[in-house]
Amino acid sequence: MAEGLRERKKRETRQRISDIATGLFLEHGFMTVTIADVAEAADVSVNTVYNYFPTKEDLFLDRSKGVVGRLSRWVRARDVGESAAAAVLRELRDEVEAVSPRVGLMEGYERFMRVIHDSPPLRSRLWSIQQEVQENLEATLREETGAATDDPIPTLMAGQINWVHHAVMGVIGREMVAGRNPDEVSREVLVLLDHIEELLSENVLNYAVRGER
CATH class of the missing domain: 1.10.10.60 (Homeodomain-like)
Structure with missing residues (x-):
């Protein structure tokens, strides 16, 4: 007690x-x-x-630990028959559609981003966090697919999937700093996610599909 x-x-x-x-x-x-x-x-x-x-x-950046493991958590929790990229796209769509503060869709987010923009140490730390996100995702993909340590595919796939997340967060950050309404940005980013999915190859979209448990 x-x-x-x-x-x-x-x-x-x-x-x-x-x-x-x-x-x-x-x-x-x-x-x-x-x-x-x-x-x-x-x-x-x-x-x-x-x-x-x-x-x-x-x-x-107190909540950075949650961000670092975000993509890995989404991939690990993917549904049967769902690929790693599909899981990340689905989770992002859910967050964006819900106008979630977890992806920066909230009033006042521009103040947070301006503090980062005006601080070289914070920009450097944010870059490091983004690298950790990709490294964690790569490790998860290797584990989930049983890939060998010298197999380059998980590295390449992690880069592609992380790009999806990075692109979405970058657009949200830019639009919110510009003083946009979160609901309007949400609707636009949902369309953006459709465009992003169209740009991904079938190899990426069908990588690490979860089989029956």
Whole structure:
């Protein structure tokens, strides 16, 4: 019981620090706000902040772990008879159609993106996250298909599938930064997804089809 309460308190403290830091970054800019500023606003020590977040970039991109594993999760959860690419396209369509904040379709997203745009360290970290997404997806495709470590196909397929995700997120980010309405962007991106699927070869669309379990 006591252990559970301690873990819950840690989660709550971590979330509170993250929320306060995000507010400060959005208001004052990433480069201006220091870890000491965050610690003071959260009424904790600087060391406490670092215990939860090793770098300042981790504070702003707190949910990056979920993004890193997103494509792999979608592929692992694909339906029987569904390919890896088809699963990712389906999940993206569902998120976009639902005007989901998880893909950036929300009011205020432009503020988040502008902070990243104005900060070279955040742009660098975002690039690293995108690379991790592809590397994780490649590892998942190798495992799901039983491909040998020297087989180049999972690498190539991960690049193609990741491009789908990257293209969609890039368009959403650009349109939201321009101040567009999330519902309008959602409708346009659904059409974009149709165009993207048309550009993919049959080899990509039929790769890693899940068999009967």
